[in-house]
Amino acid sequence: GNSVTQMEGPVTLSEEAFLTINCTYTATGYPSLFWYVQYPGEGLQLLLKATKADDKGSNKGFEATYRKETTSFHLEKGSVQVSDSAVYFCALVGGATNKLIFGTGTLLAVQP
């Protein structure tokens, strides 16, 4: 079945550091890929998405490129801020069931 694997956290960075959170997936066919973010005490909200190979999703300075050859969708940001501290979830939708499958989440803590 479909699955998502993302790097374990927590990831602790200083403000203005470069961020990479790795995400790889297993799926049949051509899934759509998503990054969701959960700020403390809140629900999840969509950060960015890509629906086909080589697409780049971007939002709020974050980027991720759909790499079918490596089955990856790594999240990057060139300069993180304290306000980026949150849990980040990689997810996919694929196949006939339309189910959104999540990775385990990566906690990012950005220190001033």
Place this chain on the structure above:
Amino acid sequence: NAGVTQTPKFQVLKTGQSMTLQCAQDMNHEYMSWYRQDPGMGLRLIHYSVGAGITDQGEVPNGYNVSRSTTEDFPLRLLSAAPSQTSVYFCASRPLTLAGGGGGTDTQYFGPGTRLTVL
């Protein structure tokens, strides 16, 4: 639009008690789902629905029941609560995309969550 709403925000139950977590959306989305979030395990799908009168099981359905009598509402029922059901529960909705074999491209919208503790 209120989006996806959930009630209550917090709930404490004793083992064996029953309760219903409410979820409603005002975006006319066909697809609705329930997840539970546990530390180190991400979000796991409990049940989902592709429209009124249609529900199906997700990854962890045991101990939970759902029904979908209207497009707007998708309640989650715990018939006999157990400590293992202590978790944060999220309801979500999105349009149902059936083109191309079913792979959805639409954004899924989440409610604010219900924090449930079973003693």
